[in-house]
Amino acid sequence: MLIQVAISNSPLYDTYTYETNELLEPGERVEVNFAGRNTIGYVVSLEGKTGKYRIKSINKRVDERSFLSLEDIKLAEYVMKEYLAPPGKVFDLFFPPGKLLAVDEFIVPISESFEFSPTQKDKFIKEFGEGKLKELLASREVKIMHSFERKTPKKRKTRRVSLTKKTGLLNQDLTPLWQIIVDYLLSVESEEISELEKKLELRSRSPIETLISKGILTAEECEEDDSHWVIPAG
Known part of the structure; x- marks a missing residue:
């Protein structure tokens, strides 16, 4: 299929x-x-x-x-x-973030003709019977809702850099490589250091660290929430 x-x-x-x-x-x-x-x-x-x-x-x-x-x-x-x-x-958007641990089903009333507190499906069937549940679902007096128990993903720590000052850069004595880094950061608000290395194909992180030490770049520790579950290969 x-x-x-x-x-x-x-x-x-x-x-x-x-x-x-x-x-x-x-x-x-x-x-x-x-x-x-x-x-x-x-x-x-x-x-x-x-x-x-x-x-x-x-x-x-x-x-x-x-x-x-x-x-x-x-x-x-x-x-x-x-x-x-x-x-x-x-x-x-229909699912909360994090890895799914367990799911529970609840029967919830949506009609005043059959009032009760939201009840776990198994308990409802035990008390009223499966036939009654099917009858109420067909007449739209109740609905089934799901309770998701999830493990919240850990926040990923990252280090981002941005230009300390966008003015006065013309007065800086920049090497060609430093200039490439500065030109890129002029077009974005900030960038994760590892991503900056990849996008500019830098051989090492030292040019970025040098610009930070000179005060041209500002580094900031951040936490990013990777809220979608991706299953590792294998």
Whole structure:
């Protein structure tokens, strides 16, 4: 079976075709290999697109079921269409950040004709029976809601640099390499040091540290919250 998958935390506006032998539901989370790494994807539809390219299989199901209702999926589709939002980022909004530890289901009343406190699904069925639950769901007197227990991701410590002063730089005696670093930072507010090294293809961090010691650059310790779960390869 072919399915269309939206990639979690991806800025791309496309969905991608994968193959599976599993019986999946729209909105269900799956682990897929995308751009050489294993990550989370959301099943957008059960109709994949064929073409002149190799179709990968999903790695596995993540939750063994979908936690999104048809109304949730319609809302996601509306947001994607109305605001030209990346599908993966839209579906991410339905889940709290962090690694999923456990999920509990609660029965919640939505009609005054059948009032009770939100109750765990197992306890509700034990007290009222599964037939009663199906009856109330069909008549829209109750709904099922999910409680997610998640492990909050640790904040990643980074070191960012910015220009101490954007005026008076013409009076500085800069080497060609220092000038390249300064010119780049004139175009951005700040940059993580490791990213600055990569983007400017610096052989070492010493030119940046020298500019910091001269007071031309200011370094600041920051904490970044990597709020989306990416499964390590392998």
